[in-house]
Amino acid sequence: MELLKVDHVTMQFGGLKAINELDMSIEKGEIHGLLGPNGSGKTTCFNVISGVYQPTEGEVLLEGQRINGRQKHQINELGIARTFQHISLFSAMNVLENVMVGQHCRTNAGIASSILHTRSQRLEERRMVERAYELLDFVGLTKRAGELACNLPYGEQRLLEIVRGLASGPKLLMLDEASAGMNSVEKDNLIRIIHAISDQGITILMIEHDMKLAMSLSDQITVLDHGTKIAEGLPQSIQTNPQVIEAYLGKGGVERAKHAAG
Amino acid sequence: MNRIMTIAAGRNVQRAAALAVVVCTLLYPVLFPDQTYMHLIICTLGIYIIVNTGFDVLFGYSGQISLGQAGFYAIGAYFSAIFSKAGIPVLVSMLLAASIAALVGFFLAIPCSKLVHHFLSIVTIGFGEIVRLLALNGPAKLTGGANGIGGIPAVSLFGFQLTSKAAYLYFVVALVLLALFVKRRIVDSRVGRAMIAIKCNPDASEAFGMKLSKYKSMAFTTAAFYAGIGGALYAHLVRFISPESFSADQSSMFLVMILVGGMGTFCGPIIGSVIIIFVTEVLQQFGQYQMLIYGALIIFVLFFMPTGIAGTIRKRYYHLLNRLPVRPGTERGKDAAQEG
């Protein structure tokens, strides 16, 4: 069953076509990799899906419903959460609070009920705290709960961003280079976590630069180059696709790779 | 210092300290009934604490710079004066005036939520100026023009006229406590967290379901209401108001107070108000040099404590002072008792 459809989307900034007539379909429950060299439009694609940009042409459909044109916070409510290429945690708040804020779209206490400390508000707060702790358990960050988010080591900040994304109870979780800057131990941990998230039924769309990670995790992969889709399919077919290799290594690189392979 | 902070972080210690401060303040007029000037100072301090507490929600929590809080302060003062002189009971006038301030704040806030940094600051500066100018140049019968409004009625509480500064002090203290209490409730909630998130990272906030304009205008309206109450309290304290009291200098004084005290903290607005009032009172003996030293002092404080006193302390001792919500279920007995 199709969860997300990027339907013939073009994203143009003045003279620059960041995304060129992209068609991409994400199946429910799958782990979908989005690959491509730097500047190929991957993060722009995320930005179009999450509502930061309105596509110049084309549509984005979530479960058949059009979501492009909606406001960013509405898209989160509809079930799409994301992490960011550059860590975007809430620096003035601690780890627990960051996860609680992630739950914003699934909660609804307003200013009046907060001032009056109504029973439903108190219960909701308790639930939020409880769920936040559960989520921290999930990635092993519970002991960090009271620390300021910006004081965490880099790898843990990336995990916290993922957990914040989970907190919003998404149907689709978009990870933007979640493994960037991680060492191999952290990456193994990340693989386990991503598998566990997928086992919960959450669909994952991930931008990755780590080929090995992307290949081992993804059910399907879409490859972009200069805003255009150049390949799509199972990891094995992507690995040997000459266009993909050329996009990453350049024409000369392909020759050298052939030479090196003997 | 660590030890002091650990003790200070204790909930009971904090409650005891707060109680001590309140009791001392309430006892002061009883022990020193003739010091009416000090009573006036304490009342003024209380008024500033109220205004700055609201201002902190706007600036310290949701990160919106306003250099025009004196405008809301003026609206509260003038409308309460006008309404009460027209015969409306004083307490009702005050509430109405503050509500008008809040309403103005609300209507200003929505377009302002799209503005950032200096765009927002010039709009708030302009707003403050416009309010002052309207008070100065508005219909003289209504605003009194440059002469202001005199003979403002005193607050009448359960039949008592609060004409003496001492009596007013009790009234102000009660309202200060209420104001602080409400602010606490606002910031320690889902709404407060949203405001902080928006201050830290507006883009990420929107990606997580927070509508910027909603929470920004909530903070703005709150700050406007608090400033309006403060203005109304001021009007019925000194019982004479004129446009001079509501200039840009007043707005910048509020800013100085919350910056010196520390933004985004509970005690910050209180500490800042106390310090600045203390400093301006002490400096009065220097006559001409008073404002000179005041200006230099501001720069001096910024050099050594850019995040304000409370802010600097909170940052350094965060792990000691920050109270993490207990994991529900880990203290079974307590939880059951609370729920029952």
Added chain:
Amino acid sequence: MFGQLLAGGIAVGCIYALIGLGYSLIYSASALMSFVQGEIFMLGAYVAYTIYVSFQIPFALAVLLAILIMFGFGVVLQRGMISPLLKRGAQQIQIVLATIGLSIFLKNFAMIVWGSDVKNFPSALGEAPIRLAGISISPQQIAIVITTFACMLALHFFMSRTKLGTSLRAAAQDPMAAGVVGINVPLTVGVAWALAAALSAVAGILLAPIYGVYPKMGAILSTKGFAAAVLGGYGNMYGAIIGGLIFGVVETMAAGYISSSLKDIISFGVLILVLFVMPHGILKVKAD
């Protein structure tokens, strides 16, 4: 009447433009807001007054000295206060507050040193109004407009044709990249603050013969110059000029056609409305 008001508005607008220009320079070079430009304006007028009137130095030389002194003041301000504060982790709002503190200090400093009375600054151009196309303009107003445009041209030339000016623009756009290619970024920031101070001083010297010199002369100008800069799209030099002229003309027209006492309400009201419709100012420089 329209022409008369327009001429007056342009003259006033030029003053706002000069101060607004200073704000924009500072913002583009250091991403900071300065709330002390009005007091620098005032100080510039006082310094010129002291040299010209008290020391009886010839006008041209006195003005030149005053501008140089205020240029130096700008350097001292940036090196002595702004830079150290930034090194201590001050954010934009703390710098704003520091400049507010400085403005309070300077205002009262002037009161103590020179007194609160209005000092008469004799015009070097005489008082006789000139009639031009049915409009009566004072020589000083003409001097204001000519000087302002001369400053703008000089600044434009400086920014686009000189090495220092180009470095300033580069450093303003991307301090890190500029540093990497060998541009002395701290120097360009210092120059920007110094130029802003010099421009404010020029404005002060231009206005002094009309209204005299007194400690509070800068206060409202801080705000209006800032408004001019923001209106035009903060951080954009040409925007500040356009913003200043628009603000000056709107204000003068409002005073002439509607009411003198309501002119500030109207001009600020127009400013607020414009910003509500165009949240990034008229010339759309993103406020980052």
